[in-house]
Amino acid sequence: MASQPAVEVDGLRKVYGTTVAVDDISLTVYEGEIFGILGPNGAGKSTTVESIAGLRTIDSGTISVHGIDPVNQREEITEVLGVQLQEAKLQPKITVQEALELWSAFYPDPEPWAPLAERLGLGDHLRQRFEDLSGGQQQRLSIALALIGRPRVVVLDELTTGLDPRARREVWELVRDVRDRGVTVLLVTHSMEEAQTLCDRIAIVDAGRVRALDTPAGLIGSASAATITTFETPVAIDLASLRELEGVTAARSENGTVTVEGAEGVALAVIEELRTQGVAPLRLRVAAGSLDAAYLDLTENDTDPDIRQEALR
Ligand SMILES: Nc1ncnc2c1ncn2[C@@H]1O[C@H](COP(=O)(O)OP(=O)(O)OP(=O)(O)O)[C@@H](O)[C@H]1O
DSSP: OOOSEEEEEEEEEEEETTEEEEEEEEEEEETTOEEEEEOOTTSSHHHHHHHHTTOSOOSEEEEEETTBOTTTOHHHHHHHEEEEOTTOOOOTTOBHHHHHHHHHTTSSSOOOHHHHHHHTTOGGGTTSBGGGSOHHHHHHHHHHHHHTTOOSEEEEESTTTTOOHHHHHHHHHHHHHHHHTTOEEEEEESOHHHHHHHOSEEEEEETTEEEEEEOHHHHHHTSTTSEEEEEEOSSOOOHHHHHTSTTEEEEEEETTEEEEEESTTHHHHHHHHHHHHTOOOEEEEEEEOOHHHHHHHHSOSOOOGGGGGGGOO
């Protein structure tokens, strides 16, 4: 990972009326990273990335994108940052080519749109209207429009929501291509799979704050269910003694299958304990936990920011 910061956010706070959308967010995204922001509905993700893109006023904090303050240097920010917003809708009747030409006109030195369209698989759809494109094609067009100004940073908000599995994978490949061409990617997503497969690092945001920031493996490793050990046993076993093992966070038995969750390395202790109990486990399996588990550990059920009104300072 390159070590130069591309985006630096420090103490960001944004309040809408009585709603605290972003309470206090600080994070640094490094050049060349695919950086994910995950979190429940209303956590403040879009407000954060829209503030980074210079599309919001902010109440306090500082933001820098390659040294540019997006809040006070709105024109300059468009030269370094491209943005594809959540459910960005174009005029339904506009054709792919018209949209590409229109966007090109906004920039002093746009990327030639024809090769860009070709690279994004839109070359055969230039005369097609936006409303007639498939969901995947619409997303490709929105990525093309975000890239046309040759940005150094691109913001993608819920890029693959509503796409079928094949289209999602194709879009993920495009995002990797974009990064491989040297563009830093800031990605808001609700998909654990997307975050886990695509992102170098992830910030989990809840109630307007960063709850954790790490690599996908780091987040999974810190979850209460970092390792999941399962086995079958025809005889009853002493679950309480499994629960007492260091690092074990949960142990349960269902229809003869025992599941033990815990920190990394807990499986060995489980096997030792079974040996002590004289139990030979069948179909023993040890699996890494999931990002879902880390996410559930770190986020609360109710993140409705109206509940955070009291937090107004
Ligand atoms: N322009 C606005 N005016 C008033 N409230 C807003 C505005 N934009 C966002 N909010 C509120 O701020 C909170 C945070 O919204 P935001 O869109 O940043 O969350 P999010 O994490 O992106 O959510 P989602 O996953 O649902 O897209 C929400 O309660 C939202 O209703």
